[in-house]
Amino acid sequence: MTFDGDCMIRLLACTLTAALAVSAPLAAQEAPDLESRVQTAQQSQEIAQLMGDVQEAVTAAQIQYAGMVAGRPGPGYQGAIALPGETEGHWQAIIVGQRGDAPDAPYLALAEYEIVGGRIVGEVIHPAGELPELVGPASAMAQARSFAPRAVIAAGHSSFCVAEDGEEGERPSVSFATIVLPPRDDGTFDAYVLNGPIEAGAIPLGKHFRVSFDSFGLDGEPELVTDTCELVTWDTQNSELAMSVYVTEFDGADAPSPIHAFVSSLMPMSMGVVTGDIIWPMTGGIIAAPVPAAEAGYAPQE
Template sequence: MIRHLLAASLLFAAPASLAAQETLPDNLAERMAGARSAEATARQMGEVLQANAIAQRQYAGMVAGDLGGGYRGALSLPGEDLGVWLTTIVGQPGGEDAPLVALAEYEIAQGEILAETIFPAGQAPVLDGDRVAMARAQIVAPRAVIAAPEASFCHDGEDAGESDRTSVTYLTLAMPPREDGSFEAYVLNGPFEGSAMPLGKHYRVDFDEFGVIGSPELLTDTCEIVRWAEDDPELAMSVYVTEFDAGQWPNEIHAFISAQLPMSMGVVTGDIIWPMAGGMIAPPVPAAEAGY
């Protein structure tokens, strides 16, 4: 739901009263640590998404939109310098049994392309190491979600049946591996366009250091769609409020969605509400005191 003006001012009022502080949970420090971890993950998701999108737009322009039948999207790894992303346009010419190759490589920082290499046909280097693991993950993760017996989907804002599984639009992000080689791929329910964004049915799929896939985990079990009117004069003072019964603090999906919205967001967990804006999670306040 969207609330305006008064609700926004209540939700983001600080500091909380002494009575409000006494009603906050005892494990608040643990829950704040979880929220900060969710923020960091969401921030990296946004950076990967931006780098991938910039490289894909540039590559599409350089090849005049002729991506070819073997086009497999993009993946990004952090470079040696802080804030620099090394982005690869992935291809698989020759079909699903062919090797995954780099059609082009980019260095990207602060939304700008620092370097570009486009490989001639027949000279694209074969991917190895982290890049091949991430490229494979982006191919198999959405398939695993669709095939999972417990998976659920939405259609027109309502839970969908089995027949609607293959009509779902997914955006898949493989995250950079950790030091031990394990990583996650996020299978995000789309599309992300215009003045609407799906809040629910986003999944995380874990991969171990050997690239072995785990079971998809549903991170937001709702068919809510955040909608807004761009010409709403109260948009900046609006708060979209959602309930999250599956966790004690907002997860990375809430923070990621918050960073995409032109309004603030509130996530209710139990009897507290977490104010969010631009992907940042503020300390919670009692939901009743904030008017919820």
């Protein structure tokens, strides 16, 4: 995916890092709604951490499965989903297939993996003639993984960032990565459809979506979480990246979104997310207490 050259991209050196470190967090009396905004930021951080855990589990499972089947996946290969185990850090990842291409074709478990702390500790690859059908939450998640990107397009979200140097008449290519989160206690769950590609040295910050589901299927319209053509880029050979801060503005929001925290977890430098007149420092997906943007040395772009 390529992006518009008019993107607002700012990479500040360690001067902002120092400013964020010494600026005092906002006092409650200075912002009566600060407590609720901090709670929103904390929720965003927790969701982003869950997204990262799920992505880690399904990635480990798919790499292992691809090696075991020598690049010949089972019928109707559909990627993978992950459900939490009984203990923290324990995940069950399921390699998903589908019997046929009919709209109501059942989803199958091609293989199952037990993953603890990011390491595979158990593996079952089902024989081709004995593939169990997915039921319950696993079936709902498998369906959501397949349906969520199509729901985004069907809802009219077809305008994506295009290359500045693209040829005339060239249509932008779109690649999606879908992370399906486990169901909540009430059976509802979300799938995050991320605009890509996400790769070393470049991560799109915008055009990411949340698609909500309940036990009956799609629950409401897909939500555009971050609407920007901003592309976070960095030089992978830069030895001073850890001392840099990437700053972005999140207009109209009270706090950073789960997307900001998730992207932060993938970046080799810190991030500052500006909402109004405050800035939220974050590193590795962890959001610190906000500070006044002016005290951190940040002046909003005109």
